[in-house]
Amino acid sequence: MITRVRYAPSPTGLQHIGGIRTALFNWLFAHSTGGKFVLRLEDTDRTRYDPVFEQNLYDTFKWLGIYWDEGPDIEGPYAPYVQSQRTMMYQKHAGELLEKGQAYRCFCSPERLEKVRADREAEKSQETGYDRHCRNIDSEECERRIKAGENFTVRLKIPLNDPENNSSAITRFNDKLLGDIEWKNSDINPDPVLLKSDGFPTYHLANIVDDHFMEITHVLRAQEWLSSTPLHVILYKAFGWEPPVFCHLPMVMGQDGKKLSKRHGAASVDEFRRQGYLAEALINYTALLGCSYEEEKDIYTKEELGKFFSPDKLNKAPAVFDYKKLEWYNGQYIRMKSNEELASLSLPWAIEQGLFGTGKDSDKTTEKEMELYTAAMDLVRERANYLPDIPAKLGYLFSEPVVPAVEEFIPKKSDQKSAYALLQMGKDMIPAFFPDGKAATDEEIENMVKEKAEKESVKLGDLLMPLRVAITGSRVSPPLFASIRLLGAERCLVRINSALKLLGSA
Ligand code: GLU
Ligand code: ZN
Numbered sequence: 001m002i003t004r005v006r007y008a009p010s011p012t013g014l015q016h017i018g019g020i021r022t023a024l025f026n027w028l029f030a031h032s033t034g035g036k037f038v039l040r041l042e043d044t045d046r047t048r049y050d051p052v053f054e055q056n057l058y059d060t061f062k063w064l065g066i067y068w069d070e071g072p073d074i075e076g077p078y079a080p081y082v083q084s085q086r087t088m089m090y091q092k093h094a095g096e097l098l099e100k101g102q103a104y105r106c107f108c109s110p111e112r113l114e115k116v117r118a119d120r121e122a123e124k125s126q127e128t129g130y131d132r133h134c135r136n137i138d139s140e141e142c143e144r145r146i147k148a149g150e151n152f153t154v155r156l157k158i159p160l161n162d163p164e165n166n167s168s169a170i171t172r173f174n175d176k177l178l179g180d181i182e183w184k185n186s187d188i189n190p191d192p193v194l195l196k197s198d199g200f201p202t203y204h205l206a207n208i209v210d211d212h213f214m215e216i217t218h219v220l221r222a223q224e225w226l227s228s229t230p231l232h233v234i235l236y237k238a239f240g241w242e243p244p245v246f247c248h249l250p251m252v253m254g255q256d257g258k259k260l261s262k263r264h265g266a267a268s269v270d271e272f273r274r275q276g277y278l279a280e281a282l283i284n285y286t287a288l289l290g291c292s293y294e295e296e297k298d299i300y301t302k303e304e305l306g307k308f309f310s311p312d313k314l315n316k317a318p319a320v321f322d323y324k325k326l327e328w329y330n331g332q333y334i335r336m337k338s339n340e341e342l343a344s345l346s347l348p349w350a351i352e353q354g355l356f357g358t359g360k361d362s363d364k365t366t367e368k369e370m371e372l373y374t375a376a377m378d379l380v381r382e383r384a385n386y387l388p389d390i391p392a393k394l395g396y397l398f399s400e401p402v403v404p405a406v407e408e409f410i411p412k413k414s415d416q417k418s419a420y421a422l423l424q425m426g427k428d429m430i431p432a433f434f435p436d437g438k439a440a441t442d443e444e445i446e447n448m449v450k451e452k453a454e455k456e457s458v459k460l461g462d463l464l465m466p467l468r469v470a471i472t473g474s475r476v477s478p479p480l481f482a483s484i485r486l487l488g489a490e491r492c493l494v495r496i497n498s499a500l501k502l503l504g505s506a
Contacts, residue, residue, distance in 0.1 A: 003035030003217050007068070008207065011041060012048035014268040015060040017260060017321065018222055018252050021286045025249060025314075026220050027066050028287065031306030038214060039071030041082045044206050060269045064279045065302070078214040083206045090201035093209050093239070094154045094194050102238040103194060105152040106134040107145055129190040130155065154195035156204070158185050158234060171230040176218075176247035176311050183230040192231060204228065208235045216244050220311070223248045247311050250290035251318040260321045276349065276387030278337075281329040289319035299332060331385040339377040342390065343370070350391035355398050372397060375486055379478035393478055397486060401473025403498050409469050411462040419466045420503040425456060426467035427496045430489050439485040446481055470499035 007023040009015070030037035041057075043049050058073065070076025080086055097103035108130075116131050135157060137145075146152070162169040169185040194205040201209075211219065226248045236243040254264035266272045272282055284300055292315060293300065293308045300308070334342065347365075350356065356369045376394050384390045395401070410419045429452055433445050440448070453460040468480045471492055477483065484492055 001217065003030060003033040004038060004215050005030050005035065005218050005220060006038040006040050006211070006214065006216050008040045008042050008210075008221075009057060010045060010048070010203075011043055011050065011053035011057060012045060013053055014056050014270055016267045016269065017286060017289075020060065020064065020066075020269055020282075021252060021289055022220065022222055022249060023061070023066060024283065024287055025291070025309070027068075028306050028309035029218065029220060029311065030069070031303075032309045035217070036069040038076070038078070038216070039068040039073075039081060040210060040214070041072055041084075042203060042206065043082060043084045044200050044203060046084070046200065056270065063273060064269070064283060066283075083201070083210065086206070086210070087200060089213070090206050090209055091195065091199060094201070094205060097156070097194070097238055098154060100238070101157070103154050103156050104135055104137070104191075105142055105146070106130070106155045106191075106193070107137075107150050107152045108133055109151075130192070132191050135191060151197040153193045153197050155191040156194050156231070156235065156238070158188055158191055158231075160185055171233050173229060173233045173243065173246060175226070175229075176245055177250070177314050177316060178226075178248060181226075181229075185230075185234070188230050188234070189227075204231055204235065208232055208239070208241075211244055212236070212239070212241050218245045218247060218311075220247045220249060223251050247314070250315055252289050253318045253320050255320060255322070257318075257320075264321065265323050276346075276389070277326070277330050278333045278345070278387070281326065281333040284333070285326045285329045289321065290315050290317075298329075327385050334384055334387070334390075335381055337377075337381070339374050342377040342381060343374040346387040346390040347373075349388040350394075353388070353391050353395075355391045355395060357399055369398065372486060376478075379482050379486075383478070396472045396474070396477070397483070400495070403502055404469055404473060406502060408475060409466040409499065409503060411459075411465045414462060416503055418462075420500065422458065422463055423466040423470060423496060423500055423503060425452065425458070425463060426470070427493065427500065430484075430492055430496070433484060434489045439488070442479070442481040442485060445484065449481075466499070466503075467496070470496045 005026040007019075007026050009019055009023075027037045029035070041054065043054070061067070068074070070078060070081060072081040075081070083090075094103060098105070112133075113130070116133075119125075120127055134155070159169045161167070170182050171185055171188070172180065172182040174180050192204055193202050195201055210216075229246055229248070233243055252260045254260050256264075258264075261267055266275055269282070280302075283302055284298075284305075287300065287305045287309075291309065291313050293305070293313060295308065337345065350373060351365065355373075356365050373391075373394070376397055377390070380390050380393045383393065406416060409423065410416060411422070414422075429448060432448055433440055439445075449463065450460060453463045456463075464480060465475065468477055469475055471480065471487065472478070472483055487495075
């Protein structure tokens with residue numbers, strides 16, 4: 001049997017960590033078993049549907065590089081993959097349950113249902129949900145009310161008695177992760193609506209009909225759906241269908257033990273993206289939320305994860321989302337990128353920060369600027385944990401830094417006069433860094449500086465400090481020798497001269 005799994009989001013919000021974790025586990029499971037991963041849009045809640053969220057779904061997964069084998073945008077043998085295009089099918093199946101006496105029509109108005117709720121509240125009653133008011137309306141009355149044009153919904157008739165055992169009914173199922181689960185039918189959401197009065201199905205009906213006809217073999221979904229599963233099992237039974245294997249995934253919590261949400265930090269993928277996370281880091285980290293891969297390592301490619309994943313490796317305990325750990329992953333993936341990749345990934349932030357002096361107009365970035373920017377990736381790769389950190393550290397390569405205050409140039413236990421002399425020493429070396437007009441390597445430059453310090457009997461650090469401040473505008477900067485090499489002799493000398501002027505002016 002080929003495994004078929006699905007991600008079935010409702011486009012009523014932005015894609016968030018919990019959702020992509022569900023999608024990812026399904027994708028990994030399909031890959032680990034050579035099965036198929038299906039995307040199905042559960043857009044039956046028309047009041048909360050927004051095309052913006054549907055677009056966000058496609059954009060998010062494109063960015064993550066996770067693709068489905070079948071779905072609304074690529075179709076497949078079980079099309080359509082959008083529930084709003086399958087309404088007839090749900091109506092037909094609701095009709096089938098009505099005929100079999102497994103469902104019934106409810107003529108209650110929203111006002112009546114609201115009154116039941118309010119009365120119970122006033123009485124401090126423990127009862128919730130529908131009061132099964134229409135469960136026993138006889139067929140004649142039913143016909144008459146339909147003919148009279150009354151609105152109705154179709155509700156599932158949850159069996160309350162087990163005639164075989166002469167007891168109250170219990171629904172049992174197995175969850176691959178949580179084991180055997182049983183639920184008293186009297187505790188299940190009482191006779192939930194399957195078909196709304198506008199003819200649209202509810203989640204429960206559409207989800208079951210689709211999982212059945214799309215031949216879904218395994219349902220891996222968030223644990224918050226666990227309470228719906230007894231209901232779904234009853235529906236499968238009512239139809240006479242075999243339910244799929246259920247596996248409810250461990251919850252994702254914030255550090256405070258509460259369900260991960262905006263309060264903890266970024267939660268939507270959009271926001272992670274805006275903050276400068278890489279898709280690979282997010283995938284790698286998310287795939288570890290509630291699953292142990294048993295390999296002694298942290299970094300996994302998507303393909304490796306797809307090889308190692310198994311529902312047997314899922315943890316029962318909730319996973320805690322650790323932003324610090326994710327930051328570490330992001331840094332690791334930044335280190336793995338080539339100069340070209342990193343330059344292109346971080347370019348939007350470079351432009352936004354006005355790095356090239358062209359404001360927010362990306363078309364004005366010149367080839368020369370891009371070449372320098374690309375080469376500069378070597379200077380920051382080891383130190384950046386987020387993409388926007390990259391251009392933020394490189395301003396001094398693209399525009400003249402403000403000459404810092406005099407004190408900044410003065411090494412410890414030194415004075416302005418000595419700083420001037422040290423910087424002069426640095427200046428004298430510049431031409432040697434560019435033999436035949438071309439820059440020496442960083443290592444060669446370093447050796448020259450070391451020799452000079454020795455020859456002049458000054459501390460290497462003292463020699464470098466005023467030079468670093470003059471050239472980069474700061475005591476803390478990306479590597480100095482590489483900066484000198486990229487800036488070129490001329491630009492270095494201009495900066496050194498301005499600094500010398502400042503230091504010599506006292
Ligand atoms: N449409 C449901 C959701 O939004 C699907 C739940 C399920 O996987 O059954 O998550
Ligand atoms: Zn009713």
